[in-house]
Amino acid sequence: MSEPFEETLRQRLEAVRSQGLWRSLRPVDHRSGSELETGGHRLVSFAGNDYLGLSQHPAVLEAAVRAVYDWGCGSAASRLISGSLAVHHHLEDTLAEFLGTKAALGFSTGHAAATGTIPALVGPGDVVIVDRLVHACCVDAARLSGAKLRVFRHNDLDDLDRILRWASALPRNDSGGPRVLVVTEGVFSMDGDSAPLAGLVELKERHGAWLMLDEAHSTGVMGPEGRGLAAQLGLGSRVEVRMGTLGKALGASGGFIAGSRALIDLLVNRARSFIFSTAPVPAAAAAAAAALELMLTRDGEEARQRLRSVAAAGARVVARAFPEPAGAAAYEGSAGHILPVPVGDEAAAVALADRLRAAGVWVPAIRHPTVARGSARLRLTFSAAHTAADLDSLEEAFNRACIQTPPNLSGDAA
Numbered sequence: 211m212s213e214p215f216e217e218t219l220r221q222r223l224e225a226v227r228s229q230g231l232w233r234s235l236r237p238v239d240h241r242s243g244s245e246l247e248t249g250g251h252r253l254v255s256f257a258g259n260d261y262l263g264l265s266q267h268p269a270v271l272e273a274a275v276r277a278v279y280d281w282g283c284g285s286a287a288s289r290l291i292s293g294s295l296a297v298h299h300h301l302e303d304t305l306a307e308f309l310g311t312k313a314a315l316g317f318s319t320g321h322a323a324a325t326g327t328i329p330a331l332v333g334p335g336d337v338v339i340v341d342r343l344v345h346a347c348c349v350d351a352a353r354l355s356g357a358k359l360r361v362f363r364h365n366d367l368d369d370l371d372r373i374l375r376w377a378s379a380l381p382r383n384d385s386g387g388p389r390v391l392v393v394t395e396g397v398f399s400m401d402g403d404s405a406p407l408a409g410l411v412e413l414k415e416r417h418g419a420w421l422m423l424d425e426a427h428s429t430g431v432m433g434p435e436g437r438g439l440a441a442q443l444g445l446g447s448r449v450e451v452r453m454g455t456l457g458k459a460l461g462a463s464g465g466f467i468a469g470s471r472a473l474i475d476l477l478v479n480r481a482r483s484f485i486f487s488t489a490p491v492p493a494a495a496a497a498a499a500a501a502l503e504l505m506l507t508r509d510g511e512e513a514r515q516r517l518r519s520v521a522a523a524g525a526r527v528v529a530r531a532f533p534e535p536a537g538a539a540a541y542e543g544s545a546g547h548i549l550p551v552p553v554g555d556e557a558a559a560v561a562l563a564d565r566l567r568a569a570g571v572w573v574p575a576i577r578h579p580t581v582a583r584g585s586a587r588l589r590l591t592f593s594a595a596h597t598a599a600d601l602d603s604l605e606e607a608f609n610r611a612c613i614q615t616p617p618n619l620s621g622d623a624a
């Protein structure tokens with residue numbers, strides 16, 4: 211009977227709760243610009259990853275709606291089974307052109323792009339080396355591949371060098387390997403800092419390893435026309451595997467891999483999350499292509515400029531609320547669109563987020579397992595959709611939320 215099942219789950223949930231790690235969904239009844247309505251309250255959100263506000267841009271909406279009428283709501287099957295719709299090819303051609311690669315491939319999500327790609331590239335007997343702070347999907351994908359998983363200290367080239375030396379000394383296997391894949395991010399999702407890409411590229415080339423760069427938080431935001439960190443540094447052609455999502459700054463939904471023709475052909479033949487999954491909805495592909503086209507226009511440039519000025523103003527608000535030394539870190543090289551405020555204790559972070567919500571702004575408390583235990587934080591994200599009034603609301607909310615109980619700031623967010 212299901213009684214032991216329910217009891218087991220209840221016990222596990224109790225353990226989650228007692229560690230201050232309980233999560234639940236908060237229904238949003240309405241969304242407009244940076245405002246959300248939840249439980250009858252209007253809140254200004256500093257929680258989304260819609261950095262340019264494109265999820266509500268008229269040209270993106272128009273493209274999505276048109277695709278629904280042109281192609282239908284769903285894609286009917288995997289692209290290898292029932293034919294590959296032109297709307298998906300258009301997106302991939304647009305992506306490849308945008309990133310300056312030979313080819314690109316769309317996935318239903320960025321998560322699916324990672325779990326399809328890493329196991330297609332490496333397997334048992336090979337090595338995957340990830341930055342300690344890479345997104346869960348790349349860690350999951352690395353585990354799924356069956357390759358040996360090694361973790362280097364965040365952005366630490368010496369530590370990576372040490373692990374690459376170890377990998378170089380491994381005995382050769384049947385495939386002439388081991389193949390060695392290094393995985394990192396353009397802009398780290400929970401810290402907002404960037405990978406030292408020039409050094410990483412130099413290092414992986416010296417050791418004959420491959421590099422996969424997840425640009426989930428840099429696509430659309432950094433580099434010329436929002437082409438990302440690799441483009442900003444002129445290193446695109448030296449990164450074997452470029453990954454990103456269409457669901458953040460591009461305001462749509464889906465994930466992608468961009469690179470050589472051989473890479474994309476291999477994924478079409480080997481990436482299980484691509485082969486064994488219904489193609490992304492046409493509306494999402496069309497919306498993403500429209501967003502990419504917007505990147506090249508005045509609208510796109512203005513949105514990126516607005517984001518930068520909102521982020522700079524937001525950083526000043528946070529610095530006033532949390533003065534030195536434990537105040538929020540602003541990182542060189544990042545557009546500043548992700549701003550972590552270190553708190554440390556899980557329950558304290560949640561309590562602070564609750565007080566901010568009561569004061570009218572939504573700033574998420576980020577806890578284990580998204581970040582390490584004891585490094586809970588508030589994570590603010592800024593968007594071109596934020597107004598000056600939104601930033602005033604943020605300042606006022608910080609003033610009210612921090613007055614009774616200043617947060618127990620304990621230094622390093624990482």
Ligand SMILES: *Cc1c(COP(=O)(O)O)cnc(C)c1O
Pocket residue numbers: 319320321322345347395399424426427455456457464465
């Ligand atoms: C959000 C995110 C992903 C996953 O992308 P989705 O399209 O949301 O599945 C991958 N990597 C990083 C760094 C992310 O932040």
